[in-house]
Amino acid sequence: MAGVAVDTGSGERLLLEHVGCPICGRTDGEPIGVGEDFEYRTAPDTFLAMRCRDCTVLYLDPRPAPDEMGRIYPDEYHAFDFTESEFGVIHKVRSRLEARRLLKCIGDVPPDARVIDVGCGDGFHLDLLRRYGRSTWSLEGVDLDPRAAAAARRRGLTVHEGTVEALGLPEAAYDVAFMIQTIEHVADPATVLRAVSRLLKPGGRLIVVTDNTGSPDFRVFRRRHWGGYHFPRHFSLFNDRSIRKLAGRTGLEVVGVETIVSPVNWVYSIRNLLDDYGAPEGLVSHFTLSSPAALSVFTVFDTAFTMAGKGALIRAELRRPA
Amino acid sequence: MSTNDDLPVAVLGAGIAGLVAALELQRNGYPVRVFEAAPVIAGLGGTHHDDDGFTYDMGAHFITNRLAAAIGVSGECRLVHRYGETVHLDGRYVDYPNGLLKQPRFVASALKARVSTPEGDPTTAAGRFRRDYGTALADTVALPLVEAWSGAPADELAASVADKIPTSIAHTMLLNALARATNRAISVGYCWAQPMTASVFHVYPEHGVATLCERIAEQLPGVIQVSSPVQAVIVHDGQVQAVRVHDEEIPVRAVVSTAPINVLPRLVEGSDRLDRYRRFRYRPMVLVNLKLRGRNLLSDVVVWLPTGFPFFRLTEATQSMPWLAPEDKTMVLCDIGAEVGDEHWTMDDDALGEYCVDHLEGIIPGVRERYLGCRVVRTPIAYPVYLAEYEEDRLALKESTGIDGLLSVGRHGEFSHNLMEDVYWTTIDRVHRWIADQKAGELLAIEAEERAAAVGDDEANPVVASGTRDMPRA
Numbered sequence: 049m050a051g052v053a054v055d056t057g058s059g060e061r062l063l064l065e066h067v068g069c070p071i072c073g074r075t076d077g078e079p080i081g082v083g084e085d086f087e088y089r090t091a092p093d094t095f096l097a098m099r100c101r102d103c104t105v106l107y108l109d110p111r112p113a114p115d116e117m118g119r120i121y122p123d124e125y126h127a128f129d130f131t132e133s134e135f136g137v138i139h140k141v142r143s144r145l146e147a148r149r150l151l152k153c154i155g156d157v158p159p160d161a162r163v164i165d166v167g168c169g170d171g172f173h174l175d176l177l178r179r180y181g182r183s184t185w186s187l188e189g190v191d192l193d194p195r196a197a198a199a200a201r202r203r204g205l206t207v208h209e210g211t212v213e214a215l216g217l218p219e220a221a222y223d224v225a226f227m228i229q230t231i232e233h234v235a236d237p238a239t240v241l242r243a244v245s246r247l248l249k250p251g252g253r254l255i256v257v258t259d260n261t262g263s264p265d266f267r268v269f270r271r272r273h274w275g276g277y278h279f280p281r282h283f284s285l286f287n288d289r290s291i292r293k294l295a296g297r298t299g300l301e302v303v304g305v306e307t308i309v310s311p312v313n314w315v316y317s318i319r320n321l322l323d324d325y326g327a328p329e330g331l332v333s334h335f336t337l338s339s340p341a342a343l344s345v346f347t348v349f350d351t352a353f354t355m356a357g358k359g360a361l362i363r364a365e366l367r368r369p370a
Numbered sequence: 371m372s373t374n375d376d377l378p379v380a381v382l383g384a385g386i387a388g389l390v391a392a393l394e395l396q397r398n399g400y401p402v403r404v405f406e407a408a409p410v411i412a413g414l415g416g417t418h419h420d421d422d423g424f425t426y427d428m429g430a431h432f433i434t435n436r437l438a439a440a441i442g443v444s445g446e447c448r449l450v451h452r453y454g455e456t457v458h459l460d461g462r463y464v465d466y467p468n469g470l471l472k473q474p475r476f477v478a479s480a481l482k483a484r485v486s487t488p489e490g491d492p493t494t495a496a497g498r499f500r501r502d503y504g505t506a507l508a509d510t511v512a513l514p515l516v517e518a519w520s521g522a523p524a525d526e527l528a529a530s531v532a533d534k535i536p537t538s539i540a541h542t543m544l545l546n547a548l549a550r551a552t553n554r555a556i557s558v559g560y561c562w563a564q565p566m567t568a569s570v571f572h573v574y575p576e577h578g579v580a581t582l583c584e585r586i587a588e589q590l591p592g593v594i595q596v597s598s599p600v601q602a603v604i605v606h607d608g609q610v611q612a613v614r615v616h617d618e619e620i621p622v623r624a625v626v627s628t629a630p631i632n633v634l635p636r637l638v639e640g641s642d643r644l645d646r647y648r649r650f651r652y653r654p655m656v657l658v659n660l661k662l663r664g665r666n667l668l669s670d671v672v673v674w675l676p677t678g679f680p681f682f683r684l685t686e687a688t689q690s691m692p693w694l695a696p697e698d699k700t701m702v703l704c705d706i707g708a709e710v711g712d713e714h715w716t717m718d719d720d721a722l723g724e725y726c727v728d729h730l731e732g733i734i735p736g737v738r739e740r741y742l743g744c745r746v747v748r749t750p751i752a753y754p755v756y757l758a759e760y761e762e763d764r765l766a767l768k769e770s771t772g773i774d775g776l777l778s779v780g781r782h783g784e785f786s787h788n789l790m791e792d793v794y795w796t797t798i799d800r801v802h803r804w805i806a807d808q809k810a811g812e813l814l815a816i817e818a819e820e821r822a823a824a825v826g827d828d829e830a831n832p833v834v835a836s837g838t839r840d841m842p843r844a
Contacts, residue, residue, distance in 0.1 A: 061445030066397060066589070075397045076802040079795075082436045082569055094435045094444035094573075110442045272569035325552055 062091045062119070062280070064110035069100035070237050070284045071294050080106060083272045083279050086320040090120050095279040097270075105290035106261055108283050114235070120281055121193060126337060138340055147176040149308070153255045153365070154224055159184040161223040166190045166212050166244055167230025171200030178205070190215065213243040222247050228257045232282040241298040241366075251370040254300065257308070260362040262287035264353055265313045273324060275316025276360075291364045300366040307359030311346030314360065315339070374623050378403045380613045382600045383628035385413030386790060387780025387797045389586040391626045392593060394801045400623070404590065405615055407599035411587055413628075414781070415790070417578030418745070423696040426659055426745055427579040430672075430685050430703070432560040435573045437791040443575060443585045450572035450690045453555035456670040457511055458733065463669040467539065470507065479504030494758050495527035502532060511676050518682035518707050520755045521653045528761040541566070555690065562788075563795035574691045582790075603627070603776065605640035610775035624775035624804065630751050630782040631767065643772040646763050650785055655752035656706040656714045658726050661742040665692075665700050667734045679729055680714070681706045699742065702734070710750050719746040754785045777804055 068075040077098030084094055091112075098109045112120050150173060154163070159182060165174050168189030177187055189207040191197045197209040208215050225244050234240045244254055259276035260266065266274055276285060286294070288305050295302050319335035335342050350360050381392045384406035392402045410416065418426045438444040455466040463469075470476055483504035492498040495516055499508040513524045516531060542558055548568045549556040555572040564570075575581035587594060595615075602614040603625050612621045627634055630652060635644035658681075666689060673684040681704040688700045695701055704726045708714045717725065723744030730737045756764060764785055771778050779797045781788050788796060 064442045066393075066442070068397065075394065076798050079436055079440065079564055082439055092445050094439040094447075096436065096439040109440075271565075271567045 060092050062093050062116050063113040064093070065113045066110045067107065067283075068109070069103055069105060070107050071103040071105050071290065071297060072100060074100055074102060075109075076101065077107065077109065081270050081272060081274060081277055083274075083277055083320070084324075085120070085279050086273070086323050087278070087316070088120075088122055088125070090122055091280070093280070095277075097277055097279075097285070100290075103290050103293050104261075104287060105294070106285040108280060111283055112280050117193075123195065125195075138338060138343060141340075143176060146173065147180040150176055150226075151180060153226075153363075154181065157185075157223050160186070162186045162188070162221060163224045163226070164188045164190065164217075164222045164244075164247065165226045165228065166240070167192075167227055167233065168200055168205075168207060169196050171203045171205040171207065173226060173228055174200065174205050175203050190217075211240075211243075212247070213239055217247055219246045220249050220252075223249060223252050225252070225254045226257075227254065229259075231256055232258050232276075232278075232285055235283060237284050237294060238298050241294065241300060245298060245300055245368050248368040250368055252368050253303065254366040254368070256291065256364045256366065257361055258286055258291070259313060260287060260307055260358075260360055261285050261290075262362070263307070263313070263358050263360050265317055265350075265360055269317040269321070273317050273320040275313035275320060278316075286362060288362065291362060295364065295366050299369070301369055303365040303367050305362060305364045307354055307357055308361045308363050309347060309350045309354045310360040311343045311350055312337070312360070314346040314350060315342045318342075374621070376401070377621050377623040379624045379626060380405060380600070380620065380622040381626045381628070382603075382613075383407075383413060383780070384411035384583070384587070384594050384596070385628055385780060386415045386583055386586075387783065387793050388413075388626065388628045389583055389590065389594075390794055390797045391628075391777075391779055391801050392590055393586050394798050395626075395805075396590065396593070398805055400805075402590070402593055403620070403622075404594040405598045405600050405613070406594060406596045409597045411594060411596065412580050412583040414749075415579050415583045417580035419578070420745065422661065422699075422742075424661060424699070424701060424745075425578045425694040426701070427687075428657075428747060428749075430687070431574075431579045432557065432572060432789050432791070433574055433579070433582070434557045434561060434570050434791050436564065436570050437561075437582075437794055438573050438575075440794065441582050441585055443581050444573065446577065446581050447573040447575050448691070448693065450555040450574055451553050452549075452671070453572055453690050454670040455672040455674065456668075457674045457676065459511065459676065461732070463673070466674070467542065470511065471539075476504065476507040476510075479506035492529050494525045495529055495531040495756075496524035498529035498532045499524070511674075514676035515674055515682055518676075519653065519705075519753065521707050521709065522651075522755055522757060526757055526759070528756040528758045528764070530761065530764075531756050560789050561791035561795075563792045563799075572690065576693065578694070600629075600637060602639045603634075603637050605638055605773055605776070608641060608643070608772075608774055610773060611640075622775075624777065626777045626779055626801070628778075628780040628783045631778060631785045634771075634778060634783075638773070638776075641773055646760070647767070647785075650760060650764070651755040651757065652751040652782070653753040653755050654708045654710050654715065654748070654750040656708045656717075656722065657747045657749070657752075658704040658706065658722050659745045659747075660702045660704065660723060660726060660730075661695075661744060662700050662702060662734075662737065662740040663698065663742060664740050665698065667700060667702060667737075667740070673733070681726065681729070684730075684733070702730070704730075705752075708748075715748060719744065722746050751782055754782070754787065777801070 077100050079096055080099045081097035085091055095108055097106050099106050163185055168174055168191050171189055174187050174189050189200055189205055190212050192211050197207045200207045231237050292302050315335045319332055322332045353359055378401040379395050381388045381404040384404050392404050395402045414428050416428055438447045456463045457466050480503055483501055492501050499512040503512055516524050545556045545558045556568055557570050557572055598615050600613050600615055604612040610625050612619045631647045632650040635648050638644055668684055668686045671689045675682055683705040685703040688695045706714050727737055727741050777800055779800050780793055
């Protein structure tokens with residue numbers, strides 16, 4: 049999937065590259081959403097979310113070239129530092145909920161289990177496993193971004209800085225791997241899944257959590273403002289069908305796929321819409337990760353959809369064949 | 371089987387359609403060569419900058435944020451805040467479409483047309499417009515415009531001329547209201563291949579429309595040959611074999627032509643299947659761009675003139691794209707439907723400028739004092755003319771040219787009224803239909819080989835004997 053540079057990168061424009069479907073490589077996708085970096089305004093460009101006519105996966109095409117990562121992930125990017133001091137009560141509530149989910153996923157693993165979180169960001173999830181899980185587990189994280197890795201290390205976590213494909217981590221060594229809201233960010237999801245699969249012991253499990261394009265929030269906002277687009281940082285976006293297809297392509301078995309509750313895409317879709325149409329900052333700021341009211345309302349809202357199998361996030365449990 | 375797999379696909383013409391086709395083929399691993407007759411690329415998608423600070427694009431182009439994003443030029447585009455059309459009728463401006471609906475005579479005849487039950491679908495543009503709009507509106511506005519624009523009587527034009535009118539009045543009014551509320555020129559009726567929504571609006575490159583072709587061409591290094599007209603497309607047994615360029619025969623796997631469909635039969639050697647397209651007609655036009663002092667001299671960006679003027683349409687592009695002219699100046703483009711060699715076609719440029727100024731006095735008072743000069747473009751192929759007599763052949767062309775390995779794409783190649791974004795998506799679609807055929811062919815060949823191999827008799831089977839050839843990639 050070598051990209052072709054389509055911009056000289058001068059001035060403020062992003063250097064872009066063309067790509068095809070991340071699963072099958074087809075290049076004649078159907079344009080679904082067209083929008084901008086509403087959240088961070090890192091670039092003046094407009095981005096296009098294409099849907100593969102076979103795989104139904106959504107992908108950004110063209111997308112920022114690898115050289116632009118430092119720019120599209122600015123220093124204030126939330127995944128680098130979701131700290132308690134910054135986010136207060138929301139941090140507490142989210143921590144409890146996430147911890148319960150993680151432990152449920154991890155299930156029955158041996159006391160000496162080795163667990164890896166690929167795309168660990170500031171180490172939020174690893175920290176929860178450390179606090180609420182067994183103290184005998186060995187926990188490690190991987191993140192490409194030095195700022196994220198540094199934030200996680202400040203929490204006293206073990207973090208490998210680089211890409212999982214290139215780090216040379218021990219193969220067939222891990223019991224469980226997590227990719228929590230990571231797969232949508234990576235340039236080549238199939239290569240990453242294969243690499244993670246190699247790290248797993250035979251029968252070891254990979255839990256993938258990502259935005260769900262089979263959800264009502266996607267349907268309502270897909271033309272432009274959907275929070276899950278996170279233009280231009282989400283390169284591939286999945287639904288039940290496409291995540292299964294990707295797993296199949298990479299030799300992983302699908303144990304199960306389900307949807308889970310998240311208010312975030314609802315809240316950010318509304319935020320993006322308000323921001324796009326020039327709503328006053330005072331109103332826009334009520335629809336972010338630091339607005340308890342909006343997050344609570346949409347948690348209730350999305351719970352109803354999740355019960356109908358259409359939650360805002362999708363969670364796939366995959367397994368390296370024994 | 372794979373003797374011609376490594377041969378390039380030849381693309382005729384480096385306008386937007388040819389370049390999009392070439393890039394799409396290249397992205398899918400097919401070697402391509404683009405041959406452009408002119409010394410520069412871009413064709414109708416070219417831009418001219420003059421010494422007085424005016425930027426001229428050839429005719430009017432409609433570019434959406436979706437098209438700009440797809441090509442990767444959105445960072446060089448500016449938002450278009452307003453776009454609107456007006457009809458100039460009996461000496462005054464009438465909004466399109468709302469103003470027309472306020473005139474009792476038009477409403478009455480439109481309602482009458484709605485309640486009467488016509489027998490069967492009309493086959494000509496005249497019949498279709500009268501049925502859809504009522505006789506008064508059709509005869510006063512729609513038909514005179516269609517005739518001026520096409521150069522043919524409305525009862526000789528196919529009914530499909532009327533196909534591309536906005537979806538429904540309600541949808542149009544909703545999008546127009548949203549456009550006003552959001553201060554964006556939402557695209558209503560400028561792309562039919564993809565959905566029309568409030569999130570798709572007009573943008574325009576800061577440095578003119580040529581930016582689009584330039585960006586695509588950058589991704590085709592070493593592929594485009596200018597000043598290289600294709601002299602012939604050589605066909606054998608209904609299959610494209612080669613092209614002739616600079617008197618040299620170049621074997622090709624396929625040809626993607628953007629040439630006017632009535633020119634293509636003259637290039638094809640070895641088949642007469644395209645001869646029926648020789649009679650297809652394009653409407654020539656003389657485009658006179660007047661440079662004027664002042665701004666906002668017309669009531670809207672586009673003004674339609676059904677009767678009483680030598681031009682049928684005026685466009686003041688600076689109302690949408692203010693940066694295309696110096697601050698206190700503007701451009702008004704006068705579209706004159708013509709025939710090659712007629713009095714307008716042969717008039718010299720300065721005389722054409724004066725002639726347009728003379729006729730504009732009733733619309734732009736004091737236009738003579740504002741007049742600074744003009745730039746004239748004559749094109750023999752401004753619009754395809756959908757004559758009823760060849761409508762059936764035109765529809766067949768949507769499927770294929772009838773020659774294996776010969777695709778005809780773009781506005782001229784498809785003989786369609788497609789605007790720029792439609793050209794983009796339909797070209798990609800056509801290229802992929804061809805790619806799908808190639809892959810199906812490869813699969814069949816592999817299956818045939820496997821069957822032959824299963825028989826296990828190498829000597830008796832020539833396919834297996836040649837089985838050392840490269841396997842197509844899965």
